Amino acid sequence: MSNNMAKIADARKTVEQLKLEVNIERMMVSKAAADLMAFCEAHAKEDPLVTPVPSSENPFREKKFFCAIL
Amino acid sequence: MRFSMNPEMATQEVQPSETLSNLKAESDSLKTKLEDERAKLHDVELHQVAEKVDGLGQFIMKTRRTLKGHGNKVLCMDWCKDKRRIVSSSQDGKVIVWDAFTTNKEHAVTMPCTWVMACAYAPSGCAVACGGLDNKCSVYPLSLDKNENLAAKKKSVAMHTNYLSACSFTNSDMQILTSSGDGTCALWDVESGQLLQSFHGHAADVLCLDLAPSETGNTFVSGGCDKKANVWDMRSGQCIQSFETHESDINSVRYYPSGDAFASGSDDATCRLYDLRADREVAIYSKESIIFGASSVDFSLSGRLLFGGYNDYTINVWDVLKGTRVSILFGHENRVSTLRVSPDGTAFCSGSWDHTLRIWA
Numbered sequence: 025m026s027n028n029m030a031k032i033a034d035a036r037k038t039v040e041q042l043k044l045e046v047n048i049e050r051m052m053v054s055k056a057a058a059d060l061m062a063f064c065e066a067h068a069k070e071d072p073l074v075t076p077v078p079s080s081e082n083p084f085r086e087k088k089f090f091c092a093i094l
Numbered sequence: 095m096r097f098s099m100n101p102e103m104a105t106q107e108v109q110p111s112e113t114l115s116n117l118k119a120e121s122d123s124l125k126t127k128l129e130d131e132r133a134k135l136h137d138v139e140l141h142q143v144a145e146k147v148d149g150l151g152q153f154i155m156k157t158r159r160t161l162k163g164h165g166n167k168v169l170c171m172d173w174c175k176d177k178r179r180i181v182s183s184s185q186d187g188k189v190i191v192w193d194a195f196t197t198n199k200e201h202a203v204t205m206p207c208t209w210v211m212a213c214a215y216a217p218s219g220c221a222v223a224c225g226g227l228d229n230k231c232s233v234y235p236l237s238l239d240k241n242e243n244l245a246a247k248k249k250s251v252a253m254h255t256n257y258l259s260a261c262s263f264t265n266s267d268m269q270i271l272t273s274s275g276d277g278t279c280a281l282w283d284v285e286s287g288q289l290l291q292s293f294h295g296h297a298a299d300v301l302c303l304d305l306a307p308s309e310t311g312n313t314f315v316s317g318g319c320d321k322k323a324n325v326w327d328m329r330s331g332q333c334i335q336s337f338e339t340h341e342s343d344i345n346s347v348r349y350y351p352s353g354d355a356f357a358s359g360s361d362d363a364t365c366r367l368y369d370l371r372a373d374r375e376v377a378i379y380s381k382e383s384i385i386f387g388a389s390s391v392d393f394s395l396s397g398r399l400l401f402g403g404y405n406d407y408t409i410n411v412w413d414v415l416k417g418t419r420v421s422i423l424f425g426h427e428n429r430v431s432t433l434r435v436s437p438d439g440t441a442f443c444s445g446s447w448d449h450t451l452r453i454w455a
Contacts, residue, residue, distance in 0.1 A: 028114065035117035041295070042124035045336060048373060052135045056354070056372035057143040060397070061415055063352045065147070067396035072440045074150065074398050083178070083195060084158040084441045084455035 132374045140367070140376045144415035150398070153411065153421045158441065159453040161192050163199055168445035169226070170260075170432045174215045177438045181222045182451055183210035189224045191236065194436075194443065194453050203234055203244045212261040212272075223251070223270055225258035231272050233284055252282045252289075259301045264328075265308050271328075273300040279316050281328060293326050295333040302346045307353045315356045317344030323358050323368065337368050339375045346390045350414075351397045357414075359388030365402050367414065379412040381419060390432045395439030403430030403444050409454070425452055 068074050072082060079085040166186035173180055179200070183189045187208050191201040207228035214223045216233075225231040231252035234244050252258065256275035263270055264281075269290065273279045279293040279300055298319035306313045312328040323344055325335040342361035349356045355369045355376070363384050367377040379400060386406035393400055399420065400412040409423040409430055428447035435442040441455035 032114055032117065035114055035121065038121045039117055039124065041333060041336075042121055042128065044332075044334075046124055046128045046131060048335065050131065050135050050373045051371045052137050053140070053369070053372045053374070053376060054138045054143060056369040057138065057140045057376060059371075060140070060350065060352070060355060060369065060376075061144060061147060063350075063354075064396050064398040064415060067351070068398060070439075071394050071396035071398065072438070073155070073394045073435075074396055076151075077440075082440045082455055084453055 132372075135372055136374065140415065141417040144417075147415055149416070150413055150420055155411070155421065155423060155454045157425050157452045158455045159194060159197050161194070161197055161451040161453070162449070163190055163192075163202075164188060164449045164451075166449060167428075167447040168431060168449060168451055169209065169211045170213045170224075171434060171443055171445045171451060172213055172215045172222075173434055173436050173443065174219045175217060175437055176219055177436050177440070179215070179219065180443055180451070181213050181215050181224075182432075182445055183213040183224050183226070184449075185209050189213055189222065189234075191222065192451070194441075201236055201244060203248075205232075209257070212258050214261050214263055214270075216263050216267045217265060218267050221267060223261050223263065225252065225261060225272075227257050229254045229256060229258060229274070229276075231258050231261045231270055231282070233270070249284070249287075251284050251287050252280060254278070254280070256299070259299065260303050262303060262305055262314075264305060271303060271305065271314060273303045273316055275299040277318070279303060279314075279326065291328065291331045293324075293331055293333070295324055295326075295336070296320050296322060301343060304348050304356065306349055307351060309353065311353075315347045315349065317347040317358055317360075319343045321360075323347055323356070325356075325370065335370065335373060337375060339366060340364070342387070345387065348392050351393055351395065357391050357393065357400055359391040359402050361387035363387055363404075365391050365400060365412065367400075377414070377417050379410075379417060379419070384410065389430060390434075390444075392433055392435045392442065394435060401433055401435065401442055403433040403446075405429045407446070407448075409433065409444060423454060426450070 164184040171182040180192045187205045189203045210226040221235045233249045252272045254274035260273045281291040296318040300318040303316040317323045321340045323337045340360040346359040364380040369376045388402045390403040411421040426446040432445040445451045
């Protein structure tokens with residue numbers, strides 16, 4: 025009996041959770057996609073992997089090697 | 095009345111199995127409604143909208159540093175905010191802090207367990223958190239004194255009932271978010287070890303998590319073996335949105351830099367992009383030739399590129415908007431298990447079952 029009650033409690037929780045998820049506000053994919061694109065374009069210049077910076081400014085691409093003085 | 099009016103008792107008298115099947119029918123119809131509501135907004139594909147965007151230029155990235163020192167599979171890594179230090183953890187129980195510029199090891203700790211599947215750098219750079227098969231997340235303050243025994247200062251913070259799969263500090267050193275094979279995520283106070291909030295909803299092991307960028311507020315996303323990616327409200331513990339389009343375990347989740355979307359990598363050999371405001375999957379990054387699971391994903395700074403580490407030893411670089419593959423990077427000699435872009439976006443680090451970490455730029 026109590027196992028069944030536990031299942032019912034779980035099923036109720038699932039129903040409540042789904043009701044919450046169904047009722048959220050959503051926007052059209054076209055608008056959401058446009059916003060994603062706008063963000064990419066706005067930040068493209070600051071992204072060193074999209075807009076390459078000169079090797080001297082990328083610490084990993086520099087030819088210098090570091091030595092630790094022991 | 096001999097019995098107090100208790101809804102549970104009333105149900106017992108009716109027919110419990112009938113009520114259960116009613117609830118099941120209701121949940122099925124709600125699931126259909128959810129799909130219908132989501133489909134109504136699906137007016138266009140992301141890659142169609144992105145047709146007018148310029149293609150990316152020639153893409154050249156190479157291994158610039160190789161970090162050698164782990165004695166077994168590297169399972170996890172994280173960058174320090176100083177953009178040069180890295181913490182990594184391995185199957186042999188070792189957690190190492192490296193200077194990625196010089197490849198020098200700065201600290202090393204041996205955990206009391208093997209398979210340290212999770213590690214994270216504290217925002218201050220003064221501590222690291224790690225855990226795995228010990229079911230715990232422990233925090234080690236990093237000492238400037240190289241001779242000091244780090245293990246002595248260890249603080250146990252989180253306790254789960256199964257392995258720790260991922261951990262992350264929130265925006266301060268004071269709180270840690272964890273995910274576990276026990277199917278839950280949890281938020282902990284580091285100082286007291288107190289559980290602040292727990293997150294229940296996954297039906298199987300939770301494998302990964304990522305916190306929303308701080309500007310977007312208090313949410314995080316988790317992915318699990320139940321093929322679901324869940325978005326949670328950190329304060330209430332409530333699951334706000336749930337996405338179930340992957341066909342297998344979700345190994346990695348990462349927010350898009352604006353916080354409006356997140357990417358996932360899965361054993362079904364695909365990476366996918368989910369937009370939170372459209373409440374649906376908006377892109378799939380896959381190719382017929384890619385048949386091995388994606389273990390780890392991360393975005394470049396602008397969100398234009400998605401790097402995916404795969405179980406076939408390669409790293410695929412995707413154009414997030416157009417949905418096409420920009421490049422494939424070879425170098426590791428075994429599965430890529432972990433991948434993170436550096437805080438300033440100049441490079442990314444990958445860790446592998448081949449015992450090494452590589453810095454690519």
